[in-house]
Amino acid sequence: MPGMNWLPLPSDFRAGLRAATGEPHAETRLRKLAALAGCRLDFVQTIQLGQAIRKWTVSGSERFPRVRLALLASSTVDHLGPALEVAMLRRALQLDLYLAPYGQYRQALLDPGSRLYEHRPEFVLWSLTARDVMDRVPLTASRSDAETAIGGVVEDIRSLWRIARERLGAEVIQQTCLNVAEPLFGSYERQVAGAPATAIARLNECLVAAAERDGVLLLDIARASERDGLDAWFDRGRWLQGKMEIAPQAAPQYGELAARVIGAARGLSKKCLVLDLDNTLWGGVVGDDGVQGLVLGEGSGAGEAYLALQRYARELRERGVVLAICSKNDPVVAESAFRDHPEMVLTPSDIAVFVANWEDKASNLVHIAERLNVGVDSLVFVDDHPVERARVRQELPMVAVPELPDDPALYVRCLADAGYFEAVAFTKEDTQRGRQYAENATRDALRDQSSSLDEFLAGLEMKVVFGPFQSVDLQRIAQLIGKTNQFNVTTRRHSLQHVTAVSAAEDAMTLQFRLVDRFGDNGLVSAMILCPVADEPGTLEIDTWVMSCRVFARQLEQEAMNIAVENARARRVRRLRACYIPTPRNAVVKDLFRTLGFSPAGSSSSDESTRWCLDVEDYVPAMTRIAREAVGQ
Numbered sequence: 001m002p003g004m005n006w007l008p009l010p011s012d013f014r015a016g017l018r019a020a021t022g023e024p025h026a027e028t029r030l031r032k033l034a035a036l037a038g039c040r041l042d043f044v045q046t047i048q049l050g051q052a053i054r055k056w057t058v059s060g061s062e063r064f065p066r067v068r069l070a071l072l073a074s075s076t077v078d079h080l081g082p083a084l085e086v087a088m089l090r091r092a093l094q095l096d097l098y099l100a101p102y103g104q105y106r107q108a109l110l111d112p113g114s115r116l117y118e119h120r121p122e123f124v125l126w127s128l129t130a131r132d133v134m135d136r137v138p139l140t141a142s143r144s145d146a147e148t149a150i151g152g153v154v155e156d157i158r159s160l161w162r163i164a165r166e167r168l169g170a171e172v173i174q175q176t177c178l179n180v181a182e183p184l185f186g187s188y189e190r191q192v193a194g195a196p197a198t199a200i201a202r203l204n205e206c207l208v209a210a211a212e213r214d215g216v217l218l219l220d221i222a223r224a225s226e227r228d229g230l231d232a233w234f235d236r237g238r239w240l241q242g243k244m245e246i247a248p249q250a251a252p253q254y255g256e257l258a259a260r261v262i263g264a265a266r267g268l269s270k271k272c273l274v275l276d277l278d279n280t281l282w283g284g285v286v287g288d289d290g291v292q293g294l295v296l297g298e299g300s301g302a303g304e305a306y307l308a309l310q311r312y313a314r315e316l317r318e319r320g321v322v323l324a325i326c327s328k329n330d331p332v333v334a335e336s337a338f339r340d341h342p343e344m345v346l347t348p349s350d351i352a353v354f355v356a357n358w359e360d361k362a363s364n365l366v367h368i369a370e371r372l373n374v375g376v377d378s379l380v381f382v383d384d385h386p387v388e389r390a391r392v393r394q395e396l397p398m399v400a401v402p403e404l405p406d407d408p409a410l411y412v413r414c415l416a417d418a419g420y421f422e423a424v425a426f427t428k429e430d431t432q433r434g435r436q437y438a439e440n441a442t443r444d445a446l447r448d449q450s451s452s453l454d455e456f457l458a459g460l461e462m463k464v465v466f467g468p469f470q471s472v473d474l475q476r477i478a479q480l481i482g483k484t485n486q487f488n489v490t491t492r493r494h495s496l497q498h499v500t501a502v503s504a505a506e507d508a509m510t511l512q513f514r515l516v517d518r519f520g521d522n523g524l525v526s527a528m529i530l531c532p533v534a535d536e537p538g539t540l541e542i543d544t545w546v547m548s549c550r551v552f553a554r555q556l557e558q559e560a561m562n563i564a565v566e567n568a569r570a571r572r573v574r575r576l577r578a579c580y581i582p583t584p585r586n587a588v589v590k591d592l593f594r595t596l597g598f599s600p601a602g603s604s605s606s607d608e609s610t611r612w613c614l615d616v617e618d619y620v621p622a623m624t625r626i627a628r629e630a631v632g633q
Contacts, residue, residue, distance in 0.1 A: 003040070004256060006402040006418035008393070010039040017052060026058045030089075034064070035397065037090040043083075046252045050082020057094050060607060063584050064089070067262060070098040070121035070170070072105035074132045075245040083255030090256075091263045092584075102243070109163055116168075123171045123262055124164045125219065126157070129245050130177035130200040139184075141194035150199065154206045161216055171495050173261055174211050176204045176222035178245060180234050215478075215496035217261050217424055221246075224257060260422040266493055267483040270400055270420040271374055273316055274365060276383040277327040277334055277356070281346070282306045283408070286337050287330055297343030305408040310345035312412045317350055320430030321421050322372060322437055324353040326364045326381065331356040352437040361388055362395040372437070373549040375486065375585055380420045384408075425479040425496075429523045436550060439520040446519075457555060457625040464556065465514040466563055467632035469503035469527070473512060477527045480546055485585040487526075487547035487557075489578065489592065494529075494544065507532045509540060509567060513560055515551050515626075525551045526560055530568070530576070538574040545578075552588070558622035561596045565619045576614040581607065596622070 010016055013036070020032035033053055041049065058064060067088060071077055081097055088095040098119040100108040105126075108116040136149040161172045181196035183189045189197050204222050211218050225233040228250075235247035246254050263269065278285045283295025283302050297303045317323050323346070327334055334356040338348050348354070353371045355364045361383070369376045377398035383389055389401045402418050404411055443460065450456035469477055478496040485491070494502075502508050513526040525548040530540040547557065568576060578593050594600075597619055598612035 004252065004417075005040065005405070006414050007038065007040040008389075008403045010036060010041070010045075013039070013041070013045050017048060021052050021056065026056070027061060027063060029056055030058050030061070030064055030094075034089050034092060037086045038397075040403075041086070041252060043248050043251055046086050046255070047079075047082045050085040053085045053089055053094075054082075061094070062582060062607070064092050064094050065583070066094045066096055067123065067266070068096045068098075068119060068121045069123045069125060069262065070100070070116055070119055070168075071125045071127060072100045072108065072116075073127035074103055074105060075127065075129050075239075076102055076243045077127060077246065079244065079248055080246060080251050080254055083251040084258055085255075086252070087255035087259035088262070091259055091268050093259075093263070093266070093268075106160070109160060109167075112167070121168060121170045123173055123265070124168065125173040125175065125258060126160065127175045127246075128157070128177065130179065130181070130196075130203060134196060134199055134203065137194055137196075137199040139192075139194045139196075141199075143193040146193040146199060146202065150203050150206055153203060154210050157207070158210055158214060161214060165495075165497060171217065171265060171493075172214075173217040173219050173258070174207060175219040176207060178225055178230070178234055179204070179222060180230065180236075180239075180245075215500075217265060219258055219261055221254065221257065224253065228253070256419070260419045261424065264422040264424045265482055265495075267485050267488075269422050269483070270321075270380045271378040271483075272322040272324055272352075272368070272372060272380065273313060273421075274324045274326045274368060274379050274381045275313065276381075276385070276388070277325065277329060277337070279384045279408075280306075280382060280404075280411075281310060282337065282341075287333050291337050291340045294337065294341060296341060302408055303343070305411065307343065307345060309408070309411045309415075312415065314345055314350060316421060317434045318431065319421075319423075319426065320433040322352045322374075322433065323350055324368045324372070324379075325351055325355060326361055326368060327356045328358055328361070329356040349438055350434065352434070352441070360391070362392050365392065365396060365399060373552055377585075380415075380418075382411075382415065424482065425475050427476045427479055429476050429479075432521075432523055436520065436522055439522075440550060442519050443517075454625070460517040460519070460554070460625070462515060462517045462554065462625060463627040463629055464559055464563075465516060465629045465631055466511060466560075467630055469499070469510040469512055470632050471503075473524055474499050474503060476524050477512060480524065480527055480548065481544060484546040484548065485583070486549050486588050487545075487552065488583075488586050489542065489545045489589050490581045491583050491586060492544050499529075502529055502531070509564075509571065509573075511560070511564060511567065513547075513556065513563075515554070515556055522548070522551055526556060528560065528564060530564070533577060536575070536577075538572065539577055540568060540571075540573050540575075541577040541579070555622075555624040555626055557592065558596065559624045559626045559628075562621045562624070563628070565614075565616055565621070568616050574616055576616060577601070578612040578614075579609055580612070581609045 016036050023029035036049055085095045108114045137146050164170050164172050179200045184195055185192055189195050233250045238244040238247055275281055295303045296306050338344055353368045380400040381392055384404055393401050400420050402414055446459050447456045478499045481494050503510050509530040511528040514524050515522040527546055529544040531543045533539040533541050593612040598614045601611040601613040603610045
C-alpha cells in the first residue's frame, strides 16, 4: 500500500484519540487531533480520526481556518472524505467537504439550485475516470483521429472548468486519470494510437498542457500510481463491486496529495530546508573523524547516498527553496568540510544561514527563522538522530521533521515523498531566490556596520520599480499572493485567472513593486489590488496587499502607500478603505494602516478584523530613502 513513511508512527493511536476527543476545550481538542493527523495512519485509523475531526470542528478559529472543497467525481469517492479531512488538519486547516452524488457531477454543476452552489466551494476538484472519457477513441483509430477525439474530451473538461470558475468563483483542481487499461499489444502498445493504455496516457498529457494554459491546479495521481505501483492505488474487485477507483488503502495518500495542492495554493508550502551535518549530509562525525575521514562521494554506497542528498538539496535551492544548516558542532570545523572536502556538492554560497554550535537545535531553528525573516512553520528540519527529531517535534510542533529511515540511501526518497515544498507555479523569481538570500547576508553586514537605521537604509541606495500589473509578471504576482502569509493584510488568495482578470479591469487599480539596491535586485516583492466600492463612488478598497518577508523594515511599505495614493489621486479617487483580517501568521501588519495614516472605521468582534479609511487629500507622504522608477504607466 502507498505509505507515508516520512511521518512518525503514533505511540498509541487509541489512547491519543480518546485523549483528544475527551478534551473539554475546543481549540485544545482540535490541536490534539491535529497532532494525531501528523502521524502515519492506516485506512481504518484515518476513518476513525476523520470522523472525530468532523464531529469536533471549531467555528471561527484563526488557528484552524476552514476551507470549502467540492469533490466532483465519476466514481465512488465517499471513502476519501475522512482522508481529506485528516490531511487538511495536518496543515492546520479544517475541511468543509461537498461530495456530489455518484456520477452526478455534471448535473450538480449545471443546476444553480444544487447543494453544490449552497456549499460555495473555494476549490473544485475534478476526479474523472478515463473510462468515462475514452469511449470516443476506437482501437482502430489513426493517430490523427485519436488526437482529434482526445482533444474533444479535453475541450469538454475545459468547459467544466470554465463553468466552475464563472459560476462558483472557485479555484479548479484537475486530477489526472489512473491508467488501469490492460495491455493488448505488449511492448508494441505505445505505438498503437487507439490502444486504451496509449490513449489514456495521451489524455493525461493533454490535460496537463490544458491545465497549464488555463491556470488550473493539477493533482497528479497518475504519476503517484506509477511511482507506487498501480496495484497500490487500484483494486479491480473494489471497482467491480462498487465503482471505487481509488482503492481504500490508497485513501490516506490521496488525501495527502490533494491537501498538498490546496495547501500550496493557500501559501502553506515550506520555504526553507534546514539540514543537520554529521551522518546526514555526510557519513561520520567531522569533529572526531576529520574532514578526510568523512564518508562522502563516489566509491562507496553510503558515500554516494550522502552525495545524492546534497545534490537533491542543491536542486531544491535551484527551484527556490532556501537552505540552512543547524548542527551541534564546532563552527570552524564544520565549515572546513565545505571548504576542504573535494566531494562536497554544497558550497557556503548555497547556504543562507549556517548555524553550528552546542546549543539545543530547537532554539537554533528559531534563530534561523528570525535570520531569514520567515515563520518557524516555514522550516523543514532533516536530522538523522531520532532523539533530536523527537525533541524538535515536541518543542516546535509547527516545524516539519521527516522521519528519516536508517539507510541513508533512502534519505532523498523520504524527503521527496514528503512533498513539503509542493508548488503550484515555477517562476524566474524562484530561480533567483538563493542568490537573493545570499545578497541579504551582505545587507546584514552593512546594517551591523551602520550607526543607525537611517544610515543603513541610505547605504542601500534603494530604488523601487513600480507600475500596474504587467502580463509577463502575472504568474509571479499570483504566486506571491498565494505564498505570502506574514505581510498579507487580508490573506485573500487569488488564482492566476483572477489576477489576470483584475489586471484588465478598468475600474480596479493594481500596483506591483520591485526593489533594487546596490547589492542586487530583490525581484518583484510586493503587489497591491484596489477595487471600487459599489455603494461609495470615489472610493477604492485595498482588496489585497502582500510583501515578501525578504524586504521587511526597508520603508517599502511607506513608499508603496505614497505611490498608491498618488495613483488614486490621478484617478480622482477621494477615499481609500482597507481591512486587516488577522490570522495566526500576519500579526506583523496588525497596525500597518494606523502607521500609514489611516483612521479606524470599525471592527468585528467575531473575527477581530479591523477596518480603516484614508481621505486621499489629507494624506501626508512619508519620507523614505527609496528612489523611484515608473514602468508601464
